[in-house]
Amino acid sequence: MSYVDEVFEALKKKHAGEDEFLEAAERVIETIKPAVEANEEAYRKAALLERLVEPERIITFRVPWTDDSGKNHVNLGYRVQFNSAIGPYKGGLRFHPSVNQSILKFLGFEQIFKNSLTGLPIGGGKGGSDFDPKGKSDAEVMRFCQSFMTELFKYIGADEDVPAGDIGVGGREVGYMYGQYKRITGLYEGVLTGKGLSFGGSLARPEATGYGLVYITDEMVRNAGKSLKDATVVISGSGNVAQYATQKAEQLGAKVVTLSDSNGYIYDPDGIKLDVVFEIKNVKRGRIKEYVEKVPTAKYFEGERPWGVKCDIALPCATQNEINGEDAKKLIENGCWAVAEGANMPSDADAIDAYLKAKILYMPGKAANAGGVATSALEMSQNSERLSWTFEEVDGKLKDIMVGIYHKVAEAAKKYSYETDFVTGANIAGFEKVADAMMAQGMV
Numbered sequence: 278m279s280y281v282d283e284v285f286e287a288l289k290k291k292h293a294g295e296d297e298f299l300e301a302a303e304r305v306i307e308t309i310k311p312a313v314e315a316n317e318e319a320y321r322k323a324a325l326l327e328r329l330v331e332p333e334r335i336i337t338f339r340v341p342w343t344d345d346s347g348k349n350h351v352n353l354g355y356r357v358q359f360n361s362a363i364g365p366y367k368g369g370l371r372f373h374p375s376v377n378q379s380i381l382k383f384l385g386f387e388q389i390f391k392n393s394l395t396g397l398p399i400g401g402g403k404g405g406s407d408f409d410p411k412g413k414s415d416a417e418v419m420r421f422c423q424s425f426m427t428e429l430f431k432y433i434g435a436d437e438d439v440p441a442g443d444i445g446v447g448g449r450e451v452g453y454m455y456g457q458y459k460r461i462t463g464l465y466e467g468v469l470t471g472k473g474l475s476f477g478g479s480l481a482r483p484e485a486t487g488y489g490l491v492y493i494t495d496e497m498v499r500n501a502g503k504s505l506k507d508a509t510v511v512i513s514g515s516g517n518v519a520q521y522a523t524q525k526a527e528q529l530g531a532k533v534v535t536l537s538d539s540n541g542y543i544y545d546p547d548g549i550k551l552d553v554v555f556e557i558k559n560v561k562r563g564r565i566k567e568y569v570e571k572v573p574t575a576k577y578f579e580g581e582r583p584w585g586v587k588c589d590i591a592l593p594c595a596t597q598n599e600i601n602g603e604d605a606k607k608l609i610e611n612g613c614w615a616v617a618e619g620a621n622m623p624s625d626a627d628a629i630d631a632y633l634k635a636k637i638l639y640m641p642g643k644a645a646n647a648g649g650v651a652t653s654a655l656e657m658s659q660n661s662e663r664l665s666w667t668f669e670e671v672d673g674k675l676k677d678i679m680v681g682i683y684h685k686v687a688e689a690a691k692k693y694s695y696e697t698d699f700v701t702g703a704n705i706a707g708f709e710k711v712a713d714a715m716m717a718q719g720m721v
C-alpha cells in the first residue's frame with residue numbers, strides 16, 4: 278500500500294465517525310499523492326503525514342451562561358490548534374448548533390492549507406461552540422461570549438493563537454470576546470481579528486472574504502478568456518461572505534440573482550438590491566424571505582436551495598455540503614461554467630467529481646475564500662506596528678494576494694495534474710510550504 282493510503286486507512290480507523298473531518302482529509306491526502314511520492318522516503322521516515330493529520334492539540338470546555346429569564350444553560354466550547362509549522366494558529370470561531378469536534382477538525386485542517394496559500398505566516402486552527410446566537414438578545418450573546426472567553430483566554434495570544442469570526446460570529450461577538458480577554462489579561466493586543474475599527478480592526482476585513490472570492494473568480498475567468506461582465510451569478514447564504522461577494526460581483530458588472538438562508542432562497546431576476554439585504558440581515562437580524570416584502574418582483578422558495586436557477590457562475594457562500602452531485606449536475610446542465618467557493622467545503626465529493634468531469638472552472642474554498650484570513654493576517658500586521666492602513670491599501674494587498682493564489686494554484690495544477698484541476702493545484706501548493714517547514718523543524 279502507498280504511504281498516503283496507509284496513513285488514510287489508519288486515520289479512518291482511529292477517528293471513525295468523524296465524517297466531515299475524514300471527508301476533508303481524504304480529499305487533501307488523495308490529491309497531494311504526486312507531491313508526497315516525489316519525497317516518499319524522507320516523509321515516511323519523518324512520519325510527516327501522520328503528524329499532518331493530527332491536531333497539535335484540541336481544547337474542549339464547558340460554557341455556562343444564564344439567559345434573560347434567569348434560566349441556566351451549558352454549551353460546549355472548542356479550539357482545535359491544528360498546525361503551527363508556519364505561524365501562530367489562525368482561524369475563525371463558529372457558533373452554530375451543528376458544531377462538533379469533527380466539523381471543527383475539518384475546518385482546522387482545511388485552514389492549514391488555506392493559510393499557507395496566502396503566503397503569510399499563519400498556522401491552522403479553528404474553534405467555536407454549539408451555541409445558537411439566532412433569536413438571542415444582545416445581553417445573552419454578551420454573557421455567552423464572556424463565559425466562552427473566560428476559558429479560552431488561557432490558550433490564545435497575539436503570537437500564539439489568533440481566532441476570528443465564522444458562521445454566527447461577526448463584529449458583535451468579536452467585540453464582546455475582545456472586551457473580556459482584555460479585562461482578564463490586561464493586555465491590549467491583537468489576539469482576535471475582525472475587531473471593530475475603533476479598537477484595532479482593519480478596514481476592508483468585513484468585505485475581505487466576499488471581495489477576495491470575486492477577485493480570484495475574476496482572475497480565473499479572465500485566464501479562461503471569459504468575463505464577469507454581464508454574467509448571471511447564483512449565490513447561496515446571506516451572511517458576511519454572501520453579502521460582500523454580491524457587492525463586488527455587482528461592481529464588476531455581473532448580475533447576482535439569488536441569496537439564501539437555511540429556510541429557503543430568494544430569486545430576483547433584476548439583480549439583488551443589496552441595501553435591502555443589509556437592512557434585513559445586519560440591522561434587523563431577520564430572515565432572507567423578508568426581501569420579497571420589500572421587492573415584490575422577487576420570489577421566495579421555501580425549503581429549497583438555489584442550484585436549479587440558470588446561471589453562468591455559482592458562488593456557494595453558506596455552509597459545508599450544500600451542493601451534492603445532483604445539484605452539481607443541474608448547475609452544469611443549465612449552462613453554469615464556473616463555481617468558486619466562498620464557504621468551506623460546500624461541494625460534496627460527488628459534486629466535485631461532476632465539475633472535474635465536465636471540466637468547468639472550479640476553484641475550491643481553501644483558495645477561493647482565503648481573502649478573509651489573509652486580511653486577518655494584515656490586521657495582525659497593523660496591530661503589531663500599531664498603525665492603521667487605508668481601505669485602498671488593504672484592498673489592494675487583498676487583490677494582489679488573491680491573484681497570486683490563482684497563479685500558484687494554476688501552476689501546481691499544470692505541474693501535477695491537468696491545467697484546470699485546481700483541486701489538486703490548491704492542495705499541493707498549500708501543502709508544499711507546510712511540509713517544508715515541518716521537515717525543517719524536526720519531530721515536533
Ligand code: NDP
Nearest residue numbers: 444445486514515516517518538539595596620621646649
Ligand atoms: P454568517 O453567519 O455571516 O452567514 C452564514 C450564512 O449561511 C447565513 O445565511 C446562514 O443562514 C447560512 N447557513 C449557515 N448554516 C447553514 C446551514 N446548515 N444550511 C443552510 N444555510 C446555512 O457566516 P459567514 O458568511 O461568515 O460564513 C459563510 C461560509 O463562509 C462558512 O462556510 C464559513 O466557514 C465560510 N468562510 C467565512 C469567512 C469569514 O471571514 N467570515 C472566511 C472564509 C470562509 P441561517 O441564518 O439560516 O443560518
Ligand code: 2IT
Nearest residue numbers: 368369441443649650653
Ligand atoms: O474560514 C475562514 O478562513 C475564516 N472563517 C476566517 C478566519 C480568520 O482568521 O480570519
